[in-house]
Amino acid sequence: MSEHKPLILVTNDDGITSHGIRTLANLMTQLGNVMVVAPNSPQSGMGHAITIAHPLRLYPTDIFPDFPAYECSGTPADCVKLAKNHILKDRKPDLVVSGINHGSNTSISVLYSGTMSAAIEAAIEGIPAIGFSLNDFSRQADFSHTEAHILAIARNVLEHGMAKGVALNVNFPAKQPEPLKGIKICRQADAKWQEVFDERRDPHGRRYFWLAGEFVNFDPHAEDTDEYALAHNYTSVVPCKYDLTAYDTIKEMQDWHL
Amino acid sequence: MSEHKPLILVTNDDGITSHGIRTLANLMTQLGNVMVVAPNSPQSGMGHAITIAHPLRLYPTDIFPDFPAYECSGTPADCVKLAKNHILKDRKPDLVVSGINHGSNTSISVLYSGTMSAAIEAAIEGIPAIGFSLNDFSRQADFSHTEAHILAIARNVLEHGMAKGVALNVNFPAKQPEPLKGIKICRQADAKWQEVFDERRDPHGRRYFWLAGEFVNFDPHAEDTDEYALAHNYTSVVPCKYDLTAYDTIKEMQDWHL
Numbered sequence: 352m353s354e355h356k357p358l359i360l361v362t363n364d365d366g367i368t369s370h371g372i373r374t375l376a377n378l379m380t381q382l383g384n385v386m387v388v389a390p391n392s393p394q395s396g397m398g399h400a401i402t403i404a405h406p407l408r409l410y411p412t413d414i415f416p417d418f419p420a421y422e423c424s425g426t427p428a429d430c431v432k433l434a435k436n437h438i439l440k441d442r443k444p445d446l447v448v449s450g451i452n453h454g455s456n457t458s459i460s461v462l463y464s465g466t467m468s469a470a471i472e473a474a475i476e477g478i479p480a481i482g483f484s485l486n487d488f489s490r491q492a493d494f495s496h497t498e499a500h501i502l503a504i505a506r507n508v509l510e511h512g513m514a515k516g517v518a519l520n521v522n523f524p525a526k527q528p529e530p531l532k533g534i535k536i537c538r539q540a541d542a543k544w545q546e547v548f549d550e551r552r553d554p555h556g557r558r559y560f561w562l563a564g565e566f567v568n569f570d571p572h573a574e575d576t577d578e579y580a581l582a583h584n585y586t587s588v589v590p591c592k593y594d595l596t597a598y599d600t601i602k603e604m605q606d607w608h609l
Numbered sequence: 610m611s612e613h614k615p616l617i618l619v620t621n622d623d624g625i626t627s628h629g630i631r632t633l634a635n636l637m638t639q640l641g642n643v644m645v646v647a648p649n650s651p652q653s654g655m656g657h658a659i660t661i662a663h664p665l666r667l668y669p670t671d672i673f674p675d676f677p678a679y680e681c682s683g684t685p686a687d688c689v690k691l692a693k694n695h696i697l698k699d700r701k702p703d704l705v706v707s708g709i710n711h712g713s714n715t716s717i718s719v720l721y722s723g724t725m726s727a728a729i730e731a732a733i734e735g736i737p738a739i740g741f742s743l744n745d746f747s748r749q750a751d752f753s754h755t756e757a758h759i760l761a762i763a764r765n766v767l768e769h770g771m772a773k774g775v776a777l778n779v780n781f782p783a784k785q786p787e788p789l790k791g792i793k794i795c796r797q798a799d800a801k802w803q804e805v806f807d808e809r810r811d812p813h814g815r816r817y818f819w820l821a822g823e824f825v826n827f828d829p830h831a832e833d834t835d836e837y838a839l840a841h842n843y844t845s846v847v848p849c850k851y852d853l854t855a856y857d858t859i860k861e862m863q864d865w866h867l
Binding site: 393395396397398399400401402403404406407408409425428429432433435436437459461462463468471475476503504507511513514516517520533534536537538539541543545546547548550551557558559560561562588589590591592593594595596597598599600601603604605606607608609 | 653658690694733761765847
């Protein structure tokens with residue numbers, strides 16, 4: 352690897368064989384030296400899980416002809432930890448990118464997102480980081496319309512750096528007949544998943560449930576949210592921080608009798 | 610169940626047979642009608658994971674003589690979703706409590722904590738919620754010194770409610786010879802885990818890794834953090850919010866060329 356080029360670590364939560372990570376890693380070769388460390392199986396919905404009750408496996412793989420890659424038995428957050436503290440000991444990446452996720456991670460979904468947890472994990476390590484997600488769950492999703500925005504956002508992060516404790520959550524609309532209208536810096540929409548549990552019986556007569564649900568947006572008319580941007584064919588960028596302290600609530604709690 | 614008493618849902622991430630959840634559920638009977646819905650196996654480190662790639666199992670259990678309980682094959686966040694949307698359809702809990710975790714969840718550990726994810730999940734559903742954790746990983750940990758504070762904090766939450774989008778992260782010092790000094794409302798300390806991967810070989814000669822590490826506190830002298838409170842034998846209370854938007858960073862990004 353050339354030492355003067357930025358070192359870019361690429362991971363994801365759909366697993367190392369997904370189209371999204373291949374698209375992202377190939378794009379990043381335009382900006383720097385690429386290394387991939389990604390899960391060996393899908394990790395969607397794993398949130399900020401880490402693997403502490405089981406050992407981790409990590410193997411080099413040659414599925415990418417143009418850059419080194421490793422597959423890991425753990426979660427996206429594990430991948431970032433292993434890359435930084437085991438594989439890359441002597442050199443800190445200049446940028447961590449995660450994705451492109453097959454499926455959006457707007458609004459509240461950031462909490463459940465393995466894609467964004469990898470980016471947050473990098474931010475904890477003081478590395479500028481971006482999670483990219485496409486609002487299309489298909490395994491064969493078309494990522495072609497996202498490429499110019501991915502490069503623009505990654506270039507800006509390499510140039511400006513990121514504020515301490517912050518990572519970017521970038522979401523793209525699914526491919527439309529019209530080109531993307533632009534990039535909007537947004538806040539996380541106030542929304543939630545309204546779950547429905549689909550109850551079934553297995554061949555032995557025992558009940559089981561599939562978690563399913565509908566997305567409910569409490570902010571449908573607010574123009575400054577990620578949901579609004581996506582619904583209007585813009586790319587959304589939400590800067591996310593991992594200091595969860597609700598500072599306003601600290602003040603309100605001074606009245607409590609504790 | 611009596612209808613005029615508060616309905617209190619109890620969950621955790623150490624699993625339904627742990628001492629911590631039994632202690633917490635028994636305490637809550639002093640404040641209302643208790644229902645337990647908790648994982649059937651340890652879920653430590655699961656963060657805000659949800660189970661979407663596998664079906665969920667949910668069975669009633671009679672391990673608690675004084676209140677109804679269900680064990681679930683999923684994560685703490687799954688338990689809250691199943692309790693609210695499947696078991697309790699007609700009545701929303703008045704309070705969700707999670708814990709008492711065997712091990713602290715201060716500072717950055719809130720991101721990896723299944724205990725706190727259950728509380729955050731409840732906050733998303735508009736239910737006041739508290740995660741309780743003890744700075745003692747032992748399966749036989751002594752929780753006796755925490756009981757008065759648990760009741761005081763839960764009573765205050767039932768009385769005052771919680772701000773929209775906020776849940777409390779409560780941590781207790783391990784039992785000391787001296788009694789607890791009091792309760793401090795705190796912010797999340799700026800800290801991280803410095804991971805070390807313990808590399809071993811299995812009986813087949815293949816490498817594997819255990820995730821291990823040391824906690825590094827970048828805020829050792831700040832008196833307003835949860836870490837400081839615990840180090841000085843106080844109970845810490847951090848109000849946590851799930852809107853991760855870094856609003857200050859949105860302003861700073863106006864200079865970017867996007």
